[in-house]
Amino acid sequence: MSRLRSQVTLALLLAALLILPALLPTxxxxxxxTADGQVHLHRTVSAALNLRAGYLWPRWGPHxxxxxxxxxxxxxxxxxxxxxxxxVNFGVAPVTAMLLLQAVGLxxxxxxxxxxxxxxxxxxxxxxxAAVYAYAPFRFRELWVQGNLAQFVAMGLMPWALxxxxxxxxxxxxxxxxGVGVAFAALILVHHPTAFLFAPFAAAYALLAPxxxxxxxxRFRARSLAAGVGGLALxxxxxxxxxxxxxxxxxxxxxxxxxxxxxxxxxxxxALDELLAPxxxxxxxxxxxxxxxxxxxxxxxxxxxxxxxxxxxxGLSRRARAHVxxxxxxxxxxxxxxxxxxxxxxRALPLxxxxxxxxxxxxxxxxxxxxxxxxxxxxxxxxxxxxxxGGGAAAGLCARAGLPLPDSxxxxxxxxxxxxxxxxxxxxxxxxxGERRRVPAALVEAPPPHDAPPDLEAYRSMGWRVxxxxxxxxxxxxxxxxxxxxxxxxxxxxxxxLRQFYFPGWRAAVDGAxxxxxxxxxxxxxxxxxxxxxxxxxxxxxxxxTPAQTAAALVSAAALAACIGLGAWALRRKRGAVDxxxxxRDHAHAGDALPARVALVLGVTILAATAxxxxxxxxxxxxxxxxxxPSAPAGMQHPVHAALGGEVELLGYDLDRAEAAQGDxxxxxxxxxxxxxLARNYRPFVHWDSLTGGETWANSTLEMPGSAPTxxxxxxxxxxxxxRLEIPPDAPPVVGNLTAGLFDAETGARxxxxxxxxxLRVTGAWxxxxxxxxxxxxxxxxxxxxxxxxxxxxxxxxxxxxxxQADAPVPVNYTVFLHVLDAGGARVGQxxxxxxxxxxxxxxxxxxxxxxxxxxxxxxxxxEGPLTLAVGxxxxxxxxxxxxxxxxxxxxxxxxxxxxxxxx
Numbered sequence: 001m002s003r004l005r006s007q008v009t010l011a012l013l014l015a016a017l018l019i020l021p022a023l024l025p026t027x028x029x030x031x032x033x034t035a036d037g038q039v040h041l042h043r044t045v046s047a048a049l050n051l052r053a054g055y056l057w058p059r060w061g062p063h064x065x066x067x068x069x070x071x072x073x074x075x076x077x078x079x080x081x082x083x084x085x086x087x088v089n090f091g092v093a094p095v096t097a098m099l100l101l102q103a104v105g106l107x108x109x110x111x112x113x114x115x116x117x118x119x120x121x122x123x124x125x126x127x128x129x130a131a132v133y134a135y136a137p138f139r140f141r142e143l144w145v146q147g148n149l150a151q152f153v154a155m156g157l158m159p160w161a162l163x164x165x166x167x168x169x170x171x172x173x174x175x176x177x178x179g180v181g182v183a184f185a186a187l188i189l190v191h192h193p194t195a196f197l198f199a200p201f202a203a204a205y206a207l208l209a210p211x212x213x214x215x216x217x218x219r220f221r222a223r224s225l226a227a228g229v230g231g232l233a234l235x236x237x238x239x240x241x242x243x244x245x246x247x248x249x250x251x252x253x254x255x256x257x258x259x260x261x262x263x264x265x266x267x268x269x270x271a272l273d274e275l276l277a278p279x280x281x282x283x284x285x286x287x288x289x290x291x292x293x294x295x296x297x298x299x300x301x302x303x304x305x306x307x308x309x310x311x312x313x314x315g316l317s318r319r320a321r322a323h324v325x326x327x328x329x330x331x332x333x334x335x336x337x338x339x340x341x342x343x344x345x346x347r348a349l350p351l352x353x354x355x356x357x358x359x360x361x362x363x364x365x366x367x368x369x370x371x372x373x374x375x376x377x378x379x380x381x382x383x384x385x386x387x388x389x390g391g392g393a394a395a396g397l398c399a400r401a402g403l404p405l406p407d408s409x410x411x412x413x414x415x416x417x418x419x420x421x422x423x424x425x426x427x428x429x430x431x432x433x434g435e436r437r438r439v440p441a442a443l444v445e446a447p448p449p450h451d452a453p454p455d456l457e458a459y460r461s462m463g464w465r466v467x468x469x470x471x472x473x474x475x476x477x478x479x480x481x482x483x484x485x486x487x488x489x490x491x492x493x494x495x496x497x498l499r500q501f502y503f504p505g506w507r508a509a510v511d512g513a514x515x516x517x518x519x520x521x522x523x524x525x526x527x528x529x530x531x532x533x534x535x536x537x538x539x540x541x542x543x544x545x546t547p548a549q550t551a552a553a554l555v556s557a558a559a560l561a562a563c564i565g566l567g568a569w570a571l572r573r574k575r576g577a578v579d580x581x582x583x584x585r586d587h588a589h590a591g592d593a594l595p596a597r598v599a600l601v602l603g604v605t606i607l608a609a610t611a612x613x614x615x616x617x618x619x620x621x622x623x624x625x626x627x628x629x630p631s632a633p634a635g636m637q638h639p640v641h642a643a644l645g646g647e648v649e650l651l652g653y654d655l656d657r658a659e660a661a662q663g664d665x666x667x668x669x670x671x672x673x674x675x676x677x678l679a680r681n682y683r684p685f686v687h688w689d690s691l692t693g694g695e696t697w698a699n700s701t702l703e704m705p706g707s708a709p710t711x712x713x714x715x716x717x718x719x720x721x722x723x724r725l726e727i728p729p730d731a732p733p734v735v736g737n738l739t740a741g742l743f744d745a746e747t748g749a750r751x752x753x754x755x756x757x758x759x760l761r762v763t764g765a766w767x768x769x770x771x772x773x774x775x776x777x778x779x780x781x782x783x784x785x786x787x788x789x790x791x792x793x794x795x796x797x798x799x800x801x802x803x804x805q806a807d808a809p810v811p812v813n814y815t816v817f818l819h820v821l822d823a824g825g826a827r828v829g830q831x832x833x834x835x836x837x838x839x840x841x842x843x844x845x846x847x848x849x850x851x852x853x854x855x856x857x858x859x860x861x862x863x864e865g866p867l868t869l870a871v872g873x874x875x876x877x878x879x880x881x882x883x884x885x886x887x888x889x890x891x892x893x894x895x896x897x898x899x900x901x902x903x904x
Contacts (some may be wrong), residue, residue, distance in 0.1 A: 007182035011123045014885050015114035015130040016601055019106045020610045022140070025618070031095045034147025040081070044149075044884035045094050047078055049086030053464035056356025057241060057553070058082065060543040060755035061502060062466055068525070074549075075246050075253065079189035080150045108156030109640050110134040111369075116159040117374045120168035120320045124385045124598070129374030133159060134365040137279045141291040145707070150686040154191035155363045158198055161187055162367065163200065164229050169209045170319075175570030178563040183297040185238035185559075192243065193355050197364050200542060201330050202232060208326060237559035244552035248701035252504055263348070263356040267724055269340040270359050276300065284635055286669040288706045290669070293338075293359045299369050303328065305379060306372035314378045320371075327371035334365035340665070384599035390605065417628075422731030455849040468539045469525060486539040493532040495520070498541055502526045507544035510537055517541075623728055630718050644742055644752035648682070648710070649719060650674045653740065653757050662764035663729040668757070669722040670740055674713040682710045682742040682751055683820040686723040688760055689737050697736060697762075700725045705742070733764045733849065734840040761844075766852055778897045780873045781882035783808045784842065788848060791869040798829060800869055800899070802853040807847040812842040814873040815884065818857050820901065823865035842873075870894065 010844065031037055043061075050058030050073070057105045058078055074082070080101060087097040110130040117129035142152045161183040168176035172413045180738045184202065206228030210221040236243075250531030278297045282289040306316075310321055326796030336342060338358045346352045468486055473496070474481050480488030488496075500506075502519035509515060526862040530537055617623050628634035629650065631641075639652040654669040668686045684705040688698035704710065705721035713719060725738075741754040777785040787803040798820050811833065820829030834841055837852050845851065857869070872895050874881040884895040 010599055011118070011127065012111060014106055014599060014606075015110045015127055017603060017606050018110045018127075018131050019134050020606055021613050022135070022143075023103055024614055029346075031098055034145055034146055036481050037098070037147030037149070040147065040149040041098055043072060043076070043078075043081045044097060045088060047081040048088035048094075049085075049464060051082070051085045052089055055252055055464070056542070058085070059245075059545070060503070060505070062464060062543075065501070067467065067499060071249075071253070071503055073676050074249065077150065077189050077195075077242055078188065080153050080191070084149075093247060098149060101153060102143065103795050104154045105149075105153040106134075107138065108153070108160065112156060112159035112163060113370050114489075115369050116158055116163040116166060117810040118324045119163060119170065120371070121374050121378070122315065124389050125377040127602070128302075128377050128389050129370035132302060132373040133366060133370045134367070135296075136299055137294050138362045138366055139291070142363075145288065145291050148191075150191040151194055151360070151363070154187055154194040156371065157183065157187045157368070158192060158194070158364070158367045159196070159370070164206065165205055165209070165231070166229055168227040169206065169224045171535055172223040173570070173886060174227075174566045178229040178566040179232060179377060180228065181234030181238055181559070183565060184232055184235025188235065188239035189242055189333045192246070193357075193360055194357060194363060195239075196351065197361055198367075199232075201333075201364060201368070204227070204330070205326060206232060208879070209322065211322065234559055234563070237555055238563065239556065240552040240559070241556035242552075243551075244555070245546065245549045248548040249504060249546065258702075262612035265353055265358060266343055267726065268357040269343065270338045270362070272335075272339060275335060275338065275362075278674050281626055282338070284622075284625050285630045285717055286323075286633065287712075287714060288708045290720045290722060292826055293362055294364065295369070297363060299366070299373060302376045303331070303374035304372075305884070306375035309375040309378045316378060318373065319376065323371040324375050327368045330368035330504040331365050331372075334361045334368065337361050339366075346503075348466060374645040382482045386601070389598070391600065401873055435463075451458045466498040469497035469499045474529075486541070488530060488539060490534050490536060491532065491655070494530055494531045495527050496539065497521070498526040498528075500526050500541070502803075503543075505546045505549065506541065506545055508537050508539065508541045510540075549820045630673060630716055633718050633720075636671050638758070640755060640757070641756040643675065646756070647675055647678060647751060648742060650755050651741060651806065655738070655758055658758065659763060660727050662727055662731050662733065662762060664727050666725045666727065666760065668725055668738065668740070670698070670705070670712075670723065670725045672717045672719040672721055672742075674710065674719075675718075676715060678710045678713055680711065680741045681745040683745050684721050684723070684742055685740065685754075686725055686753070686757075687739045687763075688725060688727070688731075689739055690733065691737060691841070692838045693737075693837070695730045695835070698725050704745075706745065711744075727762055731736055731762050731764075732840075733766055734836075734841075735759050735761045735844045763846075766850060777887060778804075778892060779807075779885050780895075782880070782885075783810055783816075784845075785875060786871065786897055789869070789871055789897060789899045790902070791899045793867060793904060798857045798859065798867065798869060798901055799857045800831075800857065802855070802871065804835060804851045804853060805849065807846050808847055810842040812875055812877075813843050815876045816853070816855070817870070817872050818855055819870040819873055820857055820859060820863070821868045821870055821898075822863045823867075828863040828867070829857045829859040831855055835845070866903075869899040869901055870896040871899060872896040 002884075011302065024731035031041065046061040046064060047058045049063070050061070058073040058081075060069060060070050060071050061073065064072060067188050084094070084097045084101055084881065088094050092100070110133070113133035114126050114130035118126035123131070139152075139155070141157070144146060153684065164179045164183040166174070168180050172535070184195070186196065208227065209228065243647055247722060258896070272293045275343060276297075277292045277294045279291065279294060280289075282291070307314055308326055310324060317322070337345065338361050340357065346355075374689055376856055377388050465481075466486070468479060470479065472494070473488070474491060474494050476489075477491040477494075480487040480489075486496075486901040497520055502517065502524050506517050506526055507514070507519045508526075510528075510530055511533075515530075516529050517526050517528045519525070526541065528539075528541075530539065626634060630638070631649075633651060635654075635655040636652045640650050640652045643653070644650065649672070651671040654667075656667040660666050666688075670684065672684075681704065683701060683703060685699065685701040687700075689695045689696050702721070702723065706719045708719050736759070738760050739754040740757055740758040742751040744751065777787050779785050784808060785805045785807060787805050789800065789802050791798055791800045793799075800818060802816075816835055818831040819827050822828050833855070835851065837855075840851065872881055872884055881895040884892040886892055
């Protein structure tokens, strides 16, 4: 028994050690300037403020959203921020707290994956599964690019939840069901979108895994099912303190705004080629080197090899085969759900739009990979599995395309401290960029930002405070503060407004007596009535919560008490359960023991790789970390080198296609570089415009270029800015210009002129073209047909509706002549111009395409009697009309089609 425990401990230590090459660079640097890193630093310090003020479950941040308050902790699972807030309140610098939590997340990955895979496969394959999961590419995209701390830690918790489920299903008991509940609740409380996506897979596992038990009786399978499903239900009860109020109070927020901008589900799918793409080496000349949303080449190859191990000759148990099959099935579901074709499914899912990013499912896909990838080691004879593990682990490490791992892919924020004031400044910038998804619904018109210095300094002591809207205090009434309370001088009664958004749960009292609060004005600020008094009046305001929050907390408390009771009961029975546990273990067969020699070689290899990375590769080499010329990024397809306002240069761009169908998306990747340090934040855009520039048919505008605020740009590095340009289904099927540029995030003023990139053709049906009787069409120059033409008069103008079609490529850009003739044949109006006003020249027409063309012709003078519109084409260079022939081949007079003008 003691030998077995030492074997398990040794294997678990090796699994945790696997992550060391990634762990040390994380701890050695500062906080990387990722897309969301500063936001989570902000929320961590905000949680610390709430905890210090006695709000043990933080919900409302009074300093958030320009100092008007924000219920972020009520709707974004605060578990990881509470952990960070506790560290901050114990004296750990906020940035250091964030780094420690990242390190914890990294440690969770390998150990959790090992324990999960070890539940159905021997030790060596389980170690391979740990390496595959720990070094999945999406992990490092989250760490170095996205920076979502909560999501990063949550992905480390998923294999632990599966391990708890595997144990509960393998040998069901109330205590193990409680373990499932604790693991699942932890996942919900750390990052609820990950839990939302993981829940269906966990439920499917709980329902199907009991079927994989060999020789199990129906009664045992029923107990396994109850332990798994019951544990998940217990986890929901434990996490009710978060999700019940979050759902109940969602109607009180502006959550509909999530459908706008970058949070729209339709903008965040991933193409199959990107999912299967290899991970590129990261260019150190890039401020934000692009990392694809990919599964990892090594991970996918090992999983495919693992499918071969399902053959009976390789000796997998029925339980192991079931896990491999379930894992691959889960992987396929995840892949299908992140492809653009799944948009209809996401729209139909309850709360599906709140996930915002379907690519989050890649994190779930990665936890489905280890069973099959680990099983690939079973293809080797037992004596070669140690060697295979070393090679497989190396492949898992190299899936990151940088072994040893590169140093910080982006320059880190090396400052080890960040005060609440610093975080408020970051929050103000984000609020000005439109972070309004969860602001209270009472807000109709956003209030102006405050003067920063006095408000910020008031928070330096980390006090929970509510400021007064001083404009609501009558003249002659003094205003003072005392330990967080508001002291008003004597005077008449009036309505006091607080500089906080109204939201359910706010309470107020005047001189100790409760008073009602309500939203006031278009900004939805808290308002309360202060009675008249000849003495000073003391006003207190606090966030007291709602009935839904109280009920949910009671449910969670009851579930926690049940878990503690089940754990205590299990401890009392532990001695009697030892023999049963011994019978349960797969470790009984001798071939599963971890050879000391293999353990030693693996441990030394990991330590040597870590030392090589830290002491040689990072400080002295460019291995695995190319460094291109910042003015000419490696791999950039089309150089441009256009300067905008003397501040930013558009170096060039990549375009994934020059032709797209209506409803498709086109990927445009821009390469920017600051010409000098920038004092303002700019937002990027990519437009698909008409050739004349008069209309924009498609637009991609981001909050910041490449998730990197321009005030942080380094002139010695370039910035990669990827846009997914959605072509509307009703867009005209023409050729238009792609243009790109920047504009000021606060004023909206463009920085310089928009830069033309390339022509983009859109194909498809043209709305309004209709079907025409080609028997009556007139042909011009033997290549262009006028399918239909109508005209009607409205006052002193004639409106024409034409429809053209080219039978063959047209070599010249012809001009349409439109002459209005009176009854005597005299010209009374003329409107010559290119087809469609120049937005679609004839040289770009596709053969067989029907092209509607509307025109308005002003009349030169009063014209009586019936009017006729003469229509034709001519070469603008020679002013020579194209020969016009009717359907029977006869040439039309004056090479024109005469169209009667309908009178009103």
